Amino acid sequence: MALTGRAGLLAALGAVVVLLAPRPGLAMAGVALALTALVLADLTLAGSVRGLRLYRDGDRLVRLGESVAIGLVVENPGSRRVRGVLRDAWPPSAGAGPRRLSLDVPSGERRRLVTTLTPTRRGDREAVAVTVRALGPLGVAARQGTHHVPWSVRVLPPFLSRKHLPSRLARLRELDGRHPALVRGQGTEFDSLREYVVGDDVRSIDWRASGRRGDVVVRTWRPERDRRVLIVLDTGRTSAGRVGTAPFPLSGASAGPRGANGTGGVDGGGGRDGAAGWPRLDWSMDAALLLAALASRAGDRVDVLAYDRAVRAWLSGAARTELLSSLVNVLAPIEPELVEADAPGMVAAVLARARRRCLVVLLTDLSPSAVEEGLLPVLPRLSARHLVLVASVADPRVAAMASGRDTAGQVYDAAAAERLRGERRRITSLLRRHGVEVVDALPDDIAPALADAYLALKAAGRL
Amino acid sequence: MTAPAVAGHSVPVSPTPVALWRRARAVLLVGVIVVAAALVPALVSHPQPGRYADPADPSLDGSRALAALLTRHGVTVSRVDDAQEALAVAGPGTLILVTEASALNRAEAADLAAAPSDRLLVGPVPFLDLLAPGVTPKERGVWSRSRPPECALPEAVRAGSAYMGGTSFTAPAGATGCYPAPGGAPTLVRSTSGGRTVTVVGDGAYLTNLRLAEDGNAALALGLAGARPRVAWIVAPDEPDEVAEPGGPGAPDAPDAPDGDRTLSDLIPDAVPWAVAQLVVAVAVVALWRGRRLGPVVVERLPVVVRAAETVEGRGRLYRARQARDRAALALRAATAERLRTRLGLARGAPPEEVAAAAAARIGADPAHVRETLCGPVPPDDAALVALAGHLDTLERQVGHS
Known part of the structure; x- marks a missing residue:
């Protein structure tokens, strides 16, 4: 049950009655009795909340940054009208609104209410509970009850970098030409034989085939296809670090850890929404999505592995048309784990899954200690069989700190930033010495930079 | 996304009155037992304080x-x-x-x-x-x-x-x-x-x-x-009927108190304390109204919010706190030398002196000055450190423009 403001108002008016009555003690008892009687009558006459039946309908998938409407059908099989308020409770980061809905369902009818979710971070959001407060006819007291109406919405990664896809696809088309090339070179494979026409390079004449056919025949070539790309996402502790500016207001840091933001930003940074940044993992996912989209269009097979100390996600053998949707589905619920990533385990997992030579794209952080102790010792095992590309999201804040010159404090910060950048350069050169490609780019550039690196490798025929 | 998928209907999760009673009765029982255990000995025994030096009193104070x-x-x-x-x-x-x-x-x-x-x-x-x-x-x-x-x-x-x-x-x-x-x-x-x-x-x-x-x-x-x-x-009289001291807080209703001696409480009508009590009841009702939550508190496992740059910021603050000008200058000079090496086309491992010489030759500056900027002594104070950072920037810009 619940009382309303009217009950409080009646009780306060009762004080006036008590003040003016000739027998105040008796009057007070009378007021209390009357109020209790009103409350009891209201509770008795209010519609039954327990008997309500609720159903949901609506979408189960939403991209981060978009909104989704979830319908809630309230059916009242009871004999009395249910009038009052309803709260559809979702976790805070689901961004559910409005907070309370007014409800008026006559007996035997149903009404549909709509809750709009605007999620502020990736992952699965489960509906928590629906609470109904049914007022009595006097509006003095209300029955209140909670129902569990299961529903879950999966918030998918936003794939912000899809804006870069058309230009990269154009580059890809340039690369493979749609028209088979006559020039044999790196990154091409045999396509077909066709008749010689004037103007063809005589060097591309296939004399053996010409002998068989009795006609002059040239060979044509096309860029290599059906290569394998294995994208490995490091979901260890370094992937939880926030970099850049979150693309959506309150992304990741929904209302709750506001205080934590303030301690993070030293000079500036604390004020704007999304100043806490976006986790490295989300930027990495964005880059992985662009790369997967591009590679699948280029005719390569794309597998995805997410790993920290165990396999968090593994997607293999998805059909080309289904790849992106299954990929966002697989990646959506992955959260950074606050443990040190297990590099030997990761390498073993990759080796166990990739029998044939493939391009292993490792999306991790080039933090000196983690790479030197974890990845470097086991990298040769990987690079012996596969082509390895390490991609890392650099922190724009470090770049900004490195250019600070105004005060002594800023210069000390700049020295610290330069030190970190020096370490990263050293790690990069160490990795390159192992025959590993390295992409180290700022959050906004990591996806196109990774796509370009892939295209360059493809053009060079190194897949 | 597709046809509205209607899930199975809802399940009421609020406890029924019967369930509430079942849940509360054990607590109530314990409460009743505790209160009874406190009250019964107090009612059964009559713990009169010992009467001092009383020949009929068996307590420690008696005689x-x-x-x-x-x-x-x-x-x-x-x-x-x-x-x-x-x-x-x-x-x-x-x-x-x-x-x-x-x-x-x-x-x-x-x-x-x-x-x-x-x-x-x-x-x-x-x-x-x-x-x-x-x-x-x-x-x-x-x-x-x-x-x-x-x-x-x-x-x-x-x-x-x-x-x-x-x-x-x-x-x-x-x-x-x-x-x-x-x-x-x-x-x-x-x-x-x-x-x-x-x-x-x-x-x-x-x-x-x-x-x-x-x-x-x-x-x-x-x-x-x-x-x-x-x-x-x-011995002390049985009923220690303390005599009321004149002027004390005893004697509440002096029937013939003259008008000038009437206190504030005498002037307030009898109904006012009752009305105040009723107001207290009203406040309690309002508290019940405002205090009743519409549904449960929703908890959520929030992700950790850690800025990736925190370690770098921490290192910067450590440098500042310890006035580590030697390390700071070393880091800044190394970064500039590294960039100059690339720009001047020197080998990766070229020593800073060589870089300084090459840079001085490129921009036509005093080799000693460039050399001091790139591999000179540790700056003696913070101002010198800021100046050094400026010199390094200038040197880099000049080489870049040359």
Whole structure:
């Protein structure tokens, strides 16, 4: 049950009655009795909340940054009208609104209410509970009850970098030409034989085939296809670090850890929404999505592995048309784990899954200690069989700190930033010495930079 | 996304009244047991506080043990409530025992003093000037402990050391003082006044059931109180009906109070306290209204919010806190040298001196100056460090533009 403001108002008016009555003690008892009687009558006459039946309908998938409407059908099989308020409770980061809905369902009818979710971070959001407060006819007291109406919405990664896809696809088309090339070179494979026409390079004449056919025949070539790309996402502790500016207001840091933001930003940074940044993992996912989209269009097979100390996600053998949707589905619920990533385990997992030579794209952080102790010792095992590309999201804040010159404090910060950048350069050169490609780019550039690196490798025929 | 998927219908999760009762009854039962366990002994037993030096009281404060001893020695103990009763039994063969618990007023004290009986005054008795003329209190708050008699009083000598203290007295001429306090003043004085033997004792603790068995307390008490065949023992009245002090907070309804003496509470109508009580009820109702949440609090596992740059910021603050100019300068110079190496086309491992020389040659600057910028000494203060950072920037820009 619940009382309303009217009950409080009646009780306060009762004080006036008590003040003016000739027998105040008796009057007070009378007021209390009357109020209790009103409350009891209201509770008795209010519609039954327990008997309500609720159903949901609506979408189960939403991209981060978009909104989704979830319908809630309230059916009242009871004999009395249910009038009052309803709260559809979702976790805070689901961004559910409005907070309370007014409800008026006559007996035997149903009404549909709509809750709009605007999620502020990736992952699965489960509906928590629906609470109904049914007022009595006097509006003095209300029955209140909670129902569990299961529903879950999966918030998918936003794939912000899809804006870069058309230009990269154009580059890809340039690369493979749609028209088979006559020039044999790196990154091409045999396509077909066709008749010689004037103007063809005589060097591309296939004399053996010409002998068989009795006609002059040239060979044509096309860029290599059906290569394998294995994208490995490091979901260890370094992937939880926030970099850049979150693309959506309150992304990741929904209302709750506001205080934590303030301690993070030293000079500036604390004020704007999304100043806490976006986790490295989300930027990495964005880059992985662009790369997967591009590679699948280029005719390569794309597998995805997410790993920290165990396999968090593994997607293999998805059909080309289904790849992106299954990929966002697989990646959506992955959260950074606050443990040190297990590099030997990761390498073993990759080796166990990739029998044939493939391009292993490792999306991790080039933090000196983690790479030197974890990845470097086991990298040769990987690079012996596969082509390895390490991609890392650099922190724009470090770049900004490195250019600070105004005060002594800023210069000390700049020295610290330069030190970190020096370490990263050293790690990069160490990795390159192992025959590993390295992409180290700022959050906004990591996806196109990774796509370009892939295209360059493809053009060079190194897949 | 596709056709509206209707899930199975809802499940009510609020507890039913029956479930609420089931859940609460164990707690209620425990609560009832606790309250009962607290109340029942309080109701069954009647823990009256001990009545001090009362011959009928068996508690530690009482003196029933002494009364029993006296009776066994053939002394009649008359327990009387006030001076009138005491005077009724008083006679030459009676000893009047007055303790600090006895409620006397001045007139009664004078009457007692006039009675033809010996008197034993125990503890800080009022109107000592009437009851024991010549004996005056000298020092109050004397530490009560076992003391030797150090006098010739036969009872005291027989008893030996006893638990004495409380008040020390100045004895009149001809009186006997025993059990002296550290200052030498006695805490027991026996004097004679008008043919009556008057004994004053500074502390009555030796009479109580608590102390009677210690030292020579019992012997002393028997000797002092059993000196006559009859004891009129004045105890505190049964109902200690404290007399209302004038001007105190007692006497609430003075019926004939004149207008000028009426207090604020007299002027407030009777209904106002009731109305205030009703307002309290209203506040409680409003609290119930506002305090009732619409549904449960929703908890969520939030992701950790850690800026990736925090370690770098921390390192910068450490440099600043320790004034680590050497490390800071080293890092800045190394970064500039690294970039210059790429720009000047030098080998990766080229030493900074070589870089400085090449850079100076490229921009036509003083080689010594460039060399000092790139691999000079550690800046002596923060200002020099800031200046060094500026020089490095300038050098890089010049090489870039050359």
